Amino acid sequence: MKETQVVIVGAGINGAGLFRDLALNNVKVTLIEKGDFSSQTSQSSSKMLHGGIRYLENFDFALVQEALEEKNLWLKLAPHLCFEREFYFPLYNFSKYPPFMLNIGLFLYDFLSHFKNRPHAMLSKEAILNKIPSLKSEGLKASGMYYDGIVDDAKLTLECIYDGLLESGTEALSYHEVVSVDSQSDHHIVTYENVFSKERFQIKAQYVVYTTGPFTDKLLPHLGLAWKEKMLTSKGIHLWLKKDAIQIEGSVVLTTGEGRVIFVIPQRDAILVGTTETKVDAEMFNIKASKEDVTYLLKILNEYFPKAQVKEDQIISTFAGIRPLVKEEGTSESRGKTSRFHQIYRPTHHSYVLLGGKYTTFRKMTQEVAQELVPRFGISYNPNLTLNPLRQHSLYPTFGQRPKITPELIKAIIRGEKVTTLEDLIKRRLSMIEPMERLEEIEGIKIEEIKKMLP
Numbered sequence: 001m002k003e004t005q006v007v008i009v010g011a012g013i014n015g016a017g018l019f020r021d022l023a024l025n026n027v028k029v030t031l032i033e034k035g036d037f038s039s040q041t042s043q044s045s046s047k048m049l050h051g052g053i054r055y056l057e058n059f060d061f062a063l064v065q066e067a068l069e070e071k072n073l074w075l076k077l078a079p080h081l082c083f084e085r086e087f088y089f090p091l092y093n094f095s096k097y098p099p100f101m102l103n104i105g106l107f108l109y110d111f112l113s114h115f116k117n118r119p120h121a122m123l124s125k126e127a128i129l130n131k132i133p134s135l136k137s138e139g140l141k142a143s144g145m146y147y148d149g150i151v152d153d154a155k156l157t158l159e160c161i162y163d164g165l166l167e168s169g170t171e172a173l174s175y176h177e178v179v180s181v182d183s184q185s186d187h188h189i190v191t192y193e194n195v196f197s198k199e200r201f202q203i204k205a206q207y208v209v210y211t212t213g214p215f216t217d218k219l220l221p222h223l224g225l226a227w228k229e230k231m232l233t234s235k236g237i238h239l240w241l242k243k244d245a246i247q248i249e250g251s252v253v254l255t256t257g258e259g260r261v262i263f264v265i266p267q268r269d270a271i272l273v274g275t276t277e278t279k280v281d282a283e284m285f286n287i288k289a290s291k292e293d294v295t296y297l298l299k300i301l302n303e304y305f306p307k308a309q310v311k312e313d314q315i316i317s318t319f320a321g322i323r324p325l326v327k328e329e330g331t332s333e334s335r336g337k338t339s340r341f342h343q344i345y346r347p348t349h350h351s352y353v354l355l356g357g358k359y360t361t362f363r364k365m366t367q368e369v370a371q372e373l374v375p376r377f378g379i380s381y382n383p384n385l386t387l388n389p390l391r392q393h394s395l396y397p398t399f400g401q402r403p404k405i406t407p408e409l410i411k412a413i414i415r416g417e418k419v420t421t422l423e424d425l426i427k428r429r430l431s432m433i434e435p436m437e438r439l440e441e442i443e444g445i446k447i448e449e450i451k452k453m454l455p
C-alpha cells in the first residue's frame, strides 16, 4: 500500500493552497479530487480578489483587512492571473446610504488596506454618466469609485497545484473520489476510486485534511465521521454577456431592493454579471443556473441599464456555484448576511476540516492548518514560503495578449497541465467561456481532432 504523511481530500482553492504550502515545507502530501482540479466552487466565483466592501456593513473589519492584504499580495505574486480594476458604485435616491456615508465606507476600505489600494474617489452624477453613459440617470445622485482585483479563479488553483508538484513526495490525482476513510489512532487508510474505471486504490496517511467546501456536510457522515451539519450553503449564478450587450468601461456595483449587490465586470472580451443568493437543490455537483436565476439577473440589469435592454440571446454562457458558508450560531439565517468567516474542525485526533471563508483569503486559511500540521513531522513551519511567486505558469494566458492556439500548444498543455477531459482543456486550461457543445473547432482545429490528443 502507498504511504504518505498527509492526504488532502478536495482540490478547490483550499485544497490546492494547502497542498502547495505543505509541499513547500517538505511534507509528503497527496491531493485527491473527485473531478478535475478546481471544477466546482473555485471556478464559479465572481472572480474577484477583494476585501468585500459590503462586509463593512457587518463591521467585519478584520476579515476585510485580511482579504485586502491578500488581494494586494496576489496582485504582486501572480500578475499574469489577476489585475486591478476600478469599480463604480452608483447611488440613487432609493439607495440605502447617502453619498457621504459611502465616502466614509470607501475611505475605511482604503484605510484597511493600509492605503495600498489605489485611492477611492466620489463622482458627481455628471461625472459617472460621463464614464458610463448607459447607466440609468433617473434618481442618480452620485457614485463612489474604488479598486478591487479580478482573478482567473480556476487557474490560480491549478497553478498552486503545479507549484506543489514541483516538490518531491507530492502527488495530485484528479477524477478520483474518496469513498471511505478508515481512521485508526495514529493513521488513516484512505480508499479512493477512479471515477471512470471504478478501480479502487488505498493509501495510508498519518493525517487527512478535508477541504471539500460545500460538499462537506454530505460527505463526512457518508465517510463515517461523527459530524453535525455546520453549513448554510447558498447557490449563486453568473452570466457571461457578449461585450457589446452593455456599453461600460469599468465595473459597476448594483444594489437590489433586497439589499443584495450585483457586479457587472467587463473582462475576457465579455461582461461577467452576478450573482444571486438562493437555496441549494439536492444535487450539488456540477450545478447549473436555472431559468429563474437568469431572468432575475436580466431584470436587474435592465433596470439599471434601460437603454441596453439585454436579452437572452446576448448571453454567451452561464455558470453556478455553492457558497460554503459556515452557520453562525445564534444569528440570522439570512444567506446574504452570513459572514464569510472560516472554521477549522478536528473531528478525529488525526484529521482536519477546513470550511468557509472566501477565495481571496485561501492562503491565510490554509496556513492555519499547515502551521499545526508541519511541526508534527518534526519540521519547523516556514510561513514565508507561500510568499514566493508561482513557478509553473499555465501555458495559455487568460488576460492580455493571447497566443494562437495550435495543435502543438494543445499537446503541450495536455502533457504538462494534468488534463484528462476535453472540458478540463477548454474550460480551465484555455479559460474559454463559450459553452462546449457550441464549439465545433478552436482556431481552425476541429474538436474531434483535439479529442484524439487527449490521454
Ligand SMILES: Cc1cc2nc3c(=O)[nH]c(=O)nc-3n(C[C@H](O)[C@H](O)[C@H](O)COP(=O)(O)OP(=O)(O)OC[C@H]3O[C@@H](n4cnc5c(N)ncnc54)[C@H](O)[C@@H]3O)c2cc1C
Pocket: 009, 010, 011, 012, 013, 014, 015, 032, 033, 034, 035, 037, 038, 039, 040, 041, 042, 043, 044, 045, 046, 047, 048, 049, 050, 176, 177, 178, 179, 211, 212, 213, 214, 215, 219, 234, 235, 236, 237, 275, 320, 321, 322, 323, 324, 356, 357, 358, 359, 360, 361
Ligand atoms: C457564486 C459565488 C461567488 C463567489 N465569489 C467570490 C469572489 O468573488 N471572491 C472570493 O474571494 N470568494 C468568492 N466566493 C467564495 C469562493 O468561491 C469559495 O470560498 C471557494 O471557492 C471555496 O473553495 P473550496 O476549495 O473550499 O471548495 P471547492 O472549490 O468546492 O472545492 C471542494 C472540492 O472537493 C471535491 N470533493 C468533494 N467530495 C469529494 C470526494 N469524496 N473525493 C474527492 N474530492 C471531493 C469537489 O469535487 C471540489 O472540487 C464565491 C462563491 C460563490 C459560490
